[in-house]
Amino acid sequence: MFAPATVANVACGYDVMGFAMRDIGDTMTIKKIPSKKWVIENGRGCEGLPIDPKKNVIGVAVQALVEAYGEEIDFGFKFHTSKNIKPGSGLGSSASSSSAAVFGVNKLLGSPFSKKELVAFAMEGERAASGIAHADNVAPSLLGGFTLIRSYDPLDVIELKYPDMLYASVVHPQIEVKTSDSKKILKKQIALKDAITQWGNVGGLVSGLAAQDYELIGRSLQDVVAEPARSMLIPLFKEAKEAAMKEGALGGSISGSGPSIFALSFSRKIAEGIAIAFNNVYASNGILANVYISQVNSDGTELIS
Numbered sequence: 001m002f003a004p005a006t007v008a009n010v011a012c013g014y015d016v017m018g019f020a021m022r023d024i025g026d027t028m029t030i031k032k033i034p035s036k037k038w039v040i041e042n043g044r045g046c047e048g049l050p051i052d053p054k055k056n057v058i059g060v061a062v063q064a065l066v067e068a069y070g071e072e073i074d075f076g077f078k079f080h081t082s083k084n085i086k087p088g089s090g091l092g093s094s095a096s097s098s099s100a101a102v103f104g105v106n107k108l109l110g111s112p113f114s115k116k117e118l119v120a121f122a123m124e125g126e127r128a129a130s131g132i133a134h135a136d137n138v139a140p141s142l143l144g145g146f147t148l149i150r151s152y153d154p155l156d157v158i159e160l161k162y163p164d165m166l167y168a169s170v171v172h173p174q175i176e177v178k179t180s181d182s183k184k185i186l187k188k189q190i191a192l193k194d195a196i197t198q199w200g201n202v203g204g205l206v207s208g209l210a211a212q213d214y215e216l217i218g219r220s221l222q223d224v225v226a227e228p229a230r231s232m233l234i235p236l237f238k239e240a241k242e243a244a245m246k247e248g249a250l251g252g253s254i255s256g257s258g259p260s261i262f263a264l265s266f267s268r269k270i271a272e273g274i275a276i277a278f279n280n281v282y283a284s285n286g287i288l289a290n291v292y293i294s295q296v297n298s299d300g301t302e303l304i305s
Contacts, residue, residue, distance in 0.1 A: 098125025221251025
């Protein structure tokens with residue numbers, strides 16, 4: 001299986017919006033084994049992650065699926081993961097693992113659940129990773145494209161329309177920001193004027209994506225809730241965002257809980273210029289950083305040969 005990396009929140013859509021990236025993500029092999037147990041093998045990029053199924057997001061997410069399946073299973077599973085998404089990067093590392101695991105196990109069980117139904121199980125992996133069962137990473141990782149979580153209770157995931165020629169440039173400074181830590185610094189309450197601004201921007205972003213109105217998309221990529229607090233945890237955030245805008249970005253913000261930063265644009269050429277600008281900001285300050293350019297991945301988690 002391949003489960004793509006994701007950009008969550010997308011500025012104004014805290015915990016409710018996200019999109020999947022192309023060619024950047026985790027791969028996982030799942031095999032049936034005779035004994036009724038789950039074996040987790042850590043491959044490349046998994047250093048330091050637990051292999052105890054009760055402590056690994058893979059095991060937690062699959063446990064939720066198996067409980068919902070409800071039928072006796074007389075075999076076990078072996079999971080081997082290769083991670084290209086570093087934990088704590090803000091690119092949905094735990095979500096990719098959870099998504100790949102539930103997608104693969106669902107296939108081995110004869111696909112009793114739809115892709116959209118798998119989101120709820122993958123969310124339990126997110127709960128294990130960050131303490132909160134959020135879906136803004138697992139929904140786009142599983143389903144692909146842009147997704148909106150209209151409601152968590154009951155869970156209601158909306159697949160959004162978006163322009164084909166939309167590019168994301170992402171820079172990942174080589175530091176770790178834990179989702180659980182970044183959530184702790186957020187205000188428990190916000191001013192009504194900030195809430196109104198945020199609601200307007202979410203509506204504007206959804207409308208701009210559907211109408212392929214790049215100017216509206218850009219105007220709506222404003223976050224007055226999470227970015228002001230979380231940006232303090234990310235070195236050179238202001239400089240990186242300003243550099244992206246000078247290169248023609250529609251707008252940008254923190255990817256997930258950070259430290260990755262994303263910027264959207266409407267052409268490959270502009271996206272490449274933004275990526276170079278991102279790299280220059282960090283390289284000139286002696287900070288290692290990985291830079292990615294990607295269109296939106298419309299497929300989500302999928303089987304690969």
